[in-house]
Amino acid sequence: MREAYIVQSVRTPGCRRARGAFAQTRPEDLLKTAINGLMERTPGVEKKDVEDILIGCAFPEAEQGLNIGRIAAQMAKFPDDTCGATVNRFCASGLEAISLQAMRIMAGMCDVAIGGGLESMSIVPMGGNMPRPHPEWAKENPDVYISMGMTAENVANRYKITREMQDRFGYSSQMKAAAAQKNGKFKEIVPVEAVRFKEKNGIMVKEPFIQDFDDGVRADTTIEGLAKLRPAFAAMGSVTAGNSSQTTDGAAATLIMSGEAVKKLGVKPIAKFKAYVVAGCRADEMGVGPAYAIPKLLKVAGLKIEDIKLFEINEAFASQAIYCLQQLGLYDDKYHWFESDERIVNVNGGAIALGHPLGCTGAKLCAQLMTEMKARGAKYGVESMCIGGGMGAAALFELCE
Numbered sequence: 530m531r532e533a534y535i536v537q538s539v540r541t542p543g544c545r546r547a548r549g550a551f552a553q554t555r556p557e558d559l560l561k562t563a564i565n566g567l568m569e570r571t572p573g574v575e576k577k578d579v580e581d582i583l584i585g586c587a588f589p590e591a592e593q594g595l596n597i598g599r600i601a602a603q604m605a606k607f608p609d610d611t612c613g614a615t616v617n618r619f620c621a622s623g624l625e626a627i628s629l630q631a632m633r634i635m636a637g638m639c640d641v642a643i644g645g646g647l648e649s650m651s652i653v654p655m656g657g658n659m660p661r662p663h664p665e666w667a668k669e670n671p672d673v674y675i676s677m678g679m680t681a682e683n684v685a686n687r688y689k690i691t692r693e694m695q696d697r698f699g700y701s702s703q704m705k706a707a708a709a710q711k712n713g714k715f716k717e718i719v720p721v722e723a724v725r726f727k728e729k730n731g732i733m734v735k736e737p738f739i740q741d742f743d744d745g746v747r748a749d750t751t752i753e754g755l756a757k758l759r760p761a762f763a764a765m766g767s768v769t770a771g772n773s774s775q776t777t778d779g780a781a782a783t784l785i786m787s788g789e790a791v792k793k794l795g796v797k798p799i800a801k802f803k804a805y806v807v808a809g810c811r812a813d814e815m816g817v818g819p820a821y822a823i824p825k826l827l828k829v830a831g832l833k834i835e836d837i838k839l840f841e842i843n844e845a846f847a848s849q850a851i852y853c854l855q856q857l858g859l860y861d862d863k864y865h866w867f868e869s870d871e872r873i874v875n876v877n878g879g880a881i882a883l884g885h886p887l888g889c890t891g892a893k894l895c896a897q898l899m900t901e902m903k904a905r906g907a908k909y910g911v912e913s914m915c916i917g918g919g920m921g922a923a924a925l926f927e928l929c930e
């Protein structure tokens with residue numbers, strides 16, 4: 530089988546749903562900016578070289594609907610030859626898009642492709658604009674449509690992940706993200722020309738502005754402040770706004786090539802895409818997905834957990850992230866705590882601080898992982914996330930020499 534190379538990987542900032550910087554910016558514009566930013570950061574590669582653009586989106590409807598992959602390609606002024614499609618695996622959609630493109634390249638069916646992700650949770654709400662669960666099926670199997678927050682409560686209750694553990698984890702995520710932001714670690718961010726509408730002389734006027742940072746990070750978070758927050762999903766529960774991922778708007782894109790294309794176009798790749806797996810679990814505790822997906826990935830790749838020097842494990846909720854780390858032997862302060870110099874898990878913070886723009890997240894985490902693998906010279910990096918409906922996904926990347 531051929532190799533697939535990650536040549537470049539970028540993301541827009543992640544901005545808070547409704548109250549954040551992208552609340553009034555159309556999702557197509559976020560995606561166009563990510564894709565154009567990707568191409569601008571890859572001199573020597575022209576738009577005509579890209580055969581296909583595959584975009585992950587968890588609620589591909591309304592402004593981010595139709596076939597957003599093709600629409601974004603055309604808005605970003607790729608030639609008609611460059612195709613586009615949309616893929617949905619909920620929270621793994623962006624990673625699914627990157628992996629499908631990489632696997633097509635490995636199979637010899639394509640040479641240059643883009644995989645990415647998009648979600649405007651401000652413009653298309655979680656669940657979509659018009660959810661229509663199947664009535665009889667939903668009666669028999671309500672868990673299939675269960676709220677994600679309740680799955681986090683289930684994980685906390687079943688596996689004894691206490692409120693204190695969740696708040697401490699949320700605090701650490703915020704501290705890591707705040708430090709990374711302060712130290713300019715998020716080099717993969719492409720600034721976005723966003724818009725907001727302001728009233729001027731009785732009419733609403735579109736006002737452009739540049740947004741170049743993640744606006745959900747709360748550097749002033751304290752453990753005491755987190756402890757005061759009310760449960761968000763169950764009256765007697767432990768899952769709060771401070772230990773859950775934030776609902777976020779964002780887009781991300783990754784350029785993938787065969788070895789032949791790398792040589793022909795004279796680019797220097799960041800990493801090789803090595804493997805991708807998905808693993809199923811119970812829908813009512815979907816958050817445990819990475820605890821199954823990561824061991825399955827390592828088995829496919831013939832590696833051990835100790836071989837992995839960097840992890841991006843999506844923090845949908847602290848309860849599920851903690852459970853997964855426990856199962857993987859990584860729930861030790863050394864590996865994830867913000868003050869540890871040896872940390873290898875979500876080293877610059879996770880979705881609790883940086884946000885989780887559903888269909889974008891898999892592509893966003895890839896961009897973050899590439900930046901940090903390069904910065905550290907980490908040989909193997911793993912990205913993983915849980916997925917609504919009861920699944921986990923995981924991918925392995927190997928840094929190029």
Ligand SMILES: CC(C)(COP(=O)(O)OP(=O)(O)OC[C@H]1O[C@@H](n2cnc3c(N)ncnc32)[C@H](O)[C@@H]1OP(=O)(O)O)[C@@H](O)C(=O)NCCC(=O)NCCS
Nearest residue numbers: 677678747750754755761769770771773774775776845917
């Ligand atoms: C949990 C959730 C409902 C909270 O949404 P929200 O209420 O809009 O969140 P906010 O940011 O307004 O925070 C709520 C409150 O907590 C406070 N808060 C949040 N984070 C805090 C922190 N780190 N420190 C202190 N206070 C904090 C806010 O200040 C706010 O207080 P206020 O009501 O007094 O203004 C939402 O983030 C959510 O649904 N997350 C999960 C998304 C999801 O399911 N994704 C898919 C996963 S598979």
